[in-house]
Amino acid sequence: MTEKKRITFPENFWWGSAWSAEQAEGRGETGKAETVWERWYKEQPYRFYNRIDSSITTDHIHRYKEDVQLMKETGHNSFRVSISWARMFPDDGVGTVNPKAIAFYKDLFTEMNQNGIKVFANLYHFDMPAKLQDKGGWESRDVVDAYVHFADTCFKEFGDLVYHWFTFNEPLGPILGSYLEDFHYPNIIDFKRGAQAAFFTILAHAKAIQAFKKYSFESKIGVILNLSPTFPRSQNPADVQAAKIADLFYTRSFLDPMVKGEFPSALVDLLAQNQQLPADYTESDLTIISENTAQILGLNYYEPRRVKARSSAVNPESPFLPEWFFEPHIMPGRRMNEYRGWEIYEKGIHDLCMDIKNNYGNIESFISENGMGVANEERFMDESGQVIDDYRIDFIKDHLAYLWLAIEDGCNIKGYHLWTFIDCWSWINSYKNRYGLVSLDLPTQKRTIKKSGEFYKQLSDDNGFDYDVDLLVR
Template sequence: MSVKYRFPEGFWWGSATSAAQIEGAAAEGGKGKTIWDHWYEIEPHRFYDNVGPGTASDFYHRYREDIRLMKEIGHNSFRFSISWARLIPGGRGEVNPEAVRFYNDVIDELLACGIEPFVTLFHFDMPLELQQAGGWESREVVDAYEAYARTAFRLFGDRVKKWFTFNEPIVPVEGGYLYDFHYPNIVDFKRAAQVAYHTMLAHAKAVRAFREAGIRGKVGIILNLTPSYPRSSHPADLKASRIADLFFNRSFLDPAVLGEYPRELIDLLREHGQLPETREGDGELLKEGKVDLLGINYYQPRRVKAKEHLPNPYAPFMPEWFFDPYEMPGRKMNPYRGWEIYEKGLYDILINLKENYGNIESYVSENGMGVQDEERFLKDGVIQDDYRIQFIRGHLIWLHRAIQEGCNAKGYHLWTFMDNWSWMNAYKNRYGLVSVDLKTQKRTPKKSAEWFRKVAQNNGFD
């Protein structure tokens, strides 16, 4: 077959997921409680259809058939996360042997199928006891995370060569401490800033531990990078987009890749009395935390404009004091998720990394399209998700162009392999290449799975 868009040799084709979203077995195998188990117990009404993380997609029991299916649909790599509360129940202390056995089996099965394991250490699922001890507001929890990272490297580092400290570390900050969509449902910017800062210290300690462990591999972080586009070239709109970029991208990208925070962000937070507490030696530690590899999660752009009105001086301090969201007329939408589809955003992210971040080695670690009630598109037993094929294809074309122009991008992972449980949304929107029947847990590849298999097989598409 002629391949118009061919990708570099050894390109990583696969998908990504997280422990809490697929494993299930929430109270089995010696696993401790996470903040999600706890929040669901106390406020089940805040979860779509009152569905919690108890069973998810039952990967804990079905990982062998799932991994074989990944192989069938062209995966040469797969990112999953370790549940801290499963490996070390309570977050500190003894390692759970049942968890070690489970993760060893998953890693070995992946390798036996020719699929490289990419492992994330933290994907939103804080052990409950550590949240009760202050969560990321506490330096003790930072130290507990470092100990957990060292344990994981020791147990699995002989076979796992791609490690990621955090997935989208800004999300627990936004969700848990600013916008009330994750536990502990706090609205307080100063505490949010402390959580963000300690997360990056924890990241740096894990990177240092990785290097001390002597693993012959790469350590990185997964960031959801969302380009901030100004409404116009008016200076007020440009300033709004620059500040949005500082808050939502550079607050994690700069320390992770450059080893320090942007001066403009520090000055802005100082001016408003919102700087986190720091300690001597933190600066050197952050410099040690520079990553080898950057995962990019991209779903939608952020469009902003200058504020229409002055912020309410009595309301909590928020990033939105400096910009308003802007809905561009004529934009292309995913109507099911309410998100704009803008494929070129991926190219813009990669060009920015090339020009301002030393062209760091990167890959697309998540990109995908969630659709509600996909059964509507069922024909001859297969979900005809042409919209997903179109979505992936559109993003791959821009990814291909970025690589042609010298960007250092090494792979593409779709969110996600199979339909999974999604935080507060449970099973509302389906993202998988493979559909999951929630009653029987039966797996059925969608039309996109066959398309993806061919793309991976041909290392490109027409």
């Protein structure tokens, strides 16, 4: 029988969590343009679980002081928020900046800093102002310009309060949801239009970094990417090739241009062969992208990607999709989070970090999201009303053990942020699955720290925990 070892993380490690404006703030009274989520709910409320919209959510805009104290009580020394573009520019995302929004974010960030919680500020988390979507969304150069103006305004107003900046959270998500997979407004199935939107998203990222460089901030600016290591079913050449192509679409497509400043040539060639390259791009655009790359990288890791060679022919009349080149592989024996439908594979976090070390210059990085959504958590409440979520504690420990191993192997990892802090609204899934360290009773807005929140405080205070490291494999 092996003995547990004390795992200790580097000094000044970032312990915290993340959420977004649309998922947590609520509409409030500050003035706010309609977002694509608010519009979609008006048009198709039946697409949203239990028909719950984002009008109140966690009501953070009214309860931020209470919430900052809960951050302290759950061990946060850092926290990632997003700044609502629609709140900052309530005249449809452009026009005159909203002084009430500036006052809210300044108050929030000041409160966090005064309580020893570093502000990680993200500029875009899926919440496009609806009127800008009407102008083409990320397919429009005008919207890129509007985003850069929004970003520059945030730098000027909040630059002295923010520890690190991020241009986008999971920019692949809106492309997949809007243009390929029907889970994001405006629900278009058109890869080439999605490729254009992806290109302009990457250009917006670069132009925001270009604007950021005008200031003499001590902070850095980067991006948050959802990344999954891709594994072939077997070493059969057909499976290996399928995995390489899946990896190009889902990992390298944003990672390479946003961190290296260049697009993967194999992906460009593949899209060109299938007439799917974006139509609107210039050499000047490519120069801006190459010269303005992320200074820090957030890694959102939830599950691995497993693929195999296709076993059936593609219908040539069907819309072009990445799945023309591979199929998902359901690995026998995999462990699942049955509520979310995701595989639990802790070692993947080590594999991901090693990829960043070996192929992306070991850029300064942190785990910006990792977490476990569980439905009907009231089943696990004790007599006092506390959720006893040992499953979440085990999930965190197992992933952190492999993150520690990655650091031991030389990865430049500076922190770990959980998704999420307080149970928050989760897009079309609303409150179906709960992820928080703090439970939320939606009708009363009562917050109660879960057992995992108590564990997280001890974890942060100790900067580590005991674990059987002999179980870890490289």
